[in-house]
Amino acid sequence: MLHTAPSLLASAAGDHPGFLSPSGVEIAFLLVGLATLGAAVITVTTRQLVHAALWLVVALGGLAVEYLLLTAEFIAWVQVLIYVGSIVVLLLFGLMLTRAPIGRSPDADSGNRWVALGVALASAAALAWVVVDAFRTTWIDLDGPVQGSTAVTGAFLFRNWVLPFEALSVLLLAALVGAIVLSRKRDTDTSTGTSTGTGTGTTSRPGTPGKEAQR
Amino acid sequence: MHLAYPAVLAALLFCVGLYGVLARRNAILVLMSVELMLNAVNLNLVAFDVWLRDTLHSGQALTLFTIAIAAAEIGIGLAIVLAVYRNRGTSDIDRLRDTAETDEAERLPDTAEADGAEIDGAETAPGRADGKAGKTKKAEATT
Numbered sequence: 001m002l003h004t005a006p007s008l009l010a011s012a013a014g015d016h017p018g019f020l021s022p023s024g025v026e027i028a029f030l031l032v033g034l035a036t037l038g039a040a041v042i043t044v045t046t047r048q049l050v051h052a053a054l055w056l057v058v059a060l061g062g063l064a065v066e067y068l069l070l071t072a073e074f075i076a077w078v079q080v081l082i083y084v085g086s087i088v089v090l091l092l093f094g095l096m097l098t099r100a101p102i103g104r105s106p107d108a109d110s111g112n113r114w115v116a117l118g119v120a121l122a123s124a125a126a127l128a129w130v131v132v133d134a135f136r137t138t139w140i141d142l143d144g145p146v147q148g149s150t151a152v153t154g155a156f157l158f159r160n161w162v163l164p165f166e167a168l169s170v171l172l173l174a175a176l177v178g179a180i181v182l183s184r185k186r187d188t189d190t191s192t193g194t195s196t197g198t199g200t201g202t203t204s205r206p207g208t209p210g211k212e213a214q215r
Numbered sequence: 216m217h218l219a220y221p222a223v224l225a226a227l228l229f230c231v232g233l234y235g236v237l238a239r240r241n242a243i244l245v246l247m248s249v250e251l252m253l254n255a256v257n258l259n260l261v262a263f264d265v266w267l268r269d270t271l272h273s274g275q276a277l278t279l280f281t282i283a284i285a286a287a288e289i290g291i292g293l294a295i296v297l298a299v300y301r302n303r304g305t306s307d308i309d310r311l312r313d314t315a316e317t318d319e320a321e322r323l324p325d326t327a328e329a330d331g332a333e334i335d336g337a338e339t340a341p342g343r344a345d346g347k348a349g350k351t352k353k354a355e356a357t358t
Contacts (some may be wrong), residue, residue: 026216033224040228040251044235049244056247059228063254070221072261075278079257082282087250087289094243094293098300109238110309116237124230131222138218140266147265148275156272157279164276168283175287182294 025142029069036062047108049100053091060084070140072148221262228255242296242306246289253285 022030039058046052060083067076146152157165228251235248257278264274300306 023216026220029216029220033220037224037227037231040231043251044231044239044244044248049241052244052247056250059251060254063228063258066221066224066258067261070216070261070265072265072275072278075257075261075275075282078279078282082286083250083254087286090289090293091243091247094246094296097297098241098243098306100241100243107240107307108244110240113238116234119237120230120234123233124227127226127230128223131226132219135218135222138266140216140218140221140262141268142216142265147268147272148261152272153275153279157276160271161276164280168280172283172287175290179290179294182291182298 025069029066032062032065032069036066047104047106048102049095049105049108050092050102053088053095056091057084057088060088067148070148071142071146073146074148074150074153076148218262218266221258225255225259225262228252228258240307240309242299242308243293245308246292246296249292250285250289253281257281 036059039055039062043052043055043059046055060079064076064079064084067073067079232248232251232255235251236245239245239248260274260278260281262274264272264278267274296306299311303311
């Protein structure tokens with residue numbers, strides 16, 4: 001892996017044009033990237049919370065198109081399925097369950113937004129400068145066999161990465177159990193804790209009527 | 216394709232997500248910004264994997280792992296946000312100052328109620344604080 005990079009770099013820098021004559025894939029990547037970046041900016045700046053989630057769909061879908069342009073087909077479809085299909089739906093459910101206002105909410109941004117803008121602009125300038133300076137003369141060779149098709153993905157995932165894959169399934173199970181435990185109603189587990197509940201109920205008698213009245 | 220295009224796009228997306236994490240007040244919007252940052256990292260991983268032509272395809276495998284971990288993270292995060300909303304009635308991040316150590320945080324009404332509920336119950340906190348402290352105490356008593 002390490003020894004192929006300089007040779008790729010040397011061969012790619014010789015027979016490729018510069019920035020002034022971009023190929024069709026580059027133009028498509030640039031346009032989709034601008035749309036993605038604009039959607040991301042609207043996501044973090046809009047004052048309507050539901051619109052933020054819907055603009056996030058545009059940003060994530062644009063990233064899926066970018067994966068397709070980078071010949072990583074399987075990851076593009078996984079992106080569409082998991083991010084656009086489930087995570088945004090989960091976020092919309094979360095907005096709905098926390099009773100987010102439908103219209104414009106004036107306090108969507110906290111008081112330190114100018115500090116945040118400064119930090120984000122500074123890090124964007126630094127990162128973009130470093131990245132452009134480092135990879136100015138490197139090109140991705142998109143020709144040849146497709147590197148991210150479903151066959152290739154299945155081969156490397158279940159041949160080389162099968163043990164981390166199984167560990168990841170255990171992590172997903174743990175996250176599922178954790179989410180259920182966290183979001184369970186507190187009233188349902190009073191039956192399981194009756195032995196301790198009676199002990200504390202006798203000691204903290206004055207708090208109990210208020211609790212029942214509020215319920 | 217020039218490698219600088221996906222790299223610069225990933226850097227800018229990461230910084231947009233960074234701005235969202237720092238500037239947003241609603242916890243769910245902060246989670247959306249975290250998703251943007253994770254996606255920027257995914258784009259970097261895919262671009263460098265395609266560039267290096269790795270035989271193990273580490274970048275794409277790590278992208279799949281990141282997507283799965285992001286799904287787990289959003290599930291746990293939303294469960295925590297919903298639990299906080301059920302206990303406190305708000306999901307604004309800068310109102311959750313129970314563990315803040317500054318002086319003005321101790322004078323906020325939310326922390327006073329929480330302290331009253333933790334120390335000696337609802338009967339010492341007067342007025343409006345009685346309801347919220349009792350609510351917190353209910354959550355603690357039925358756990």
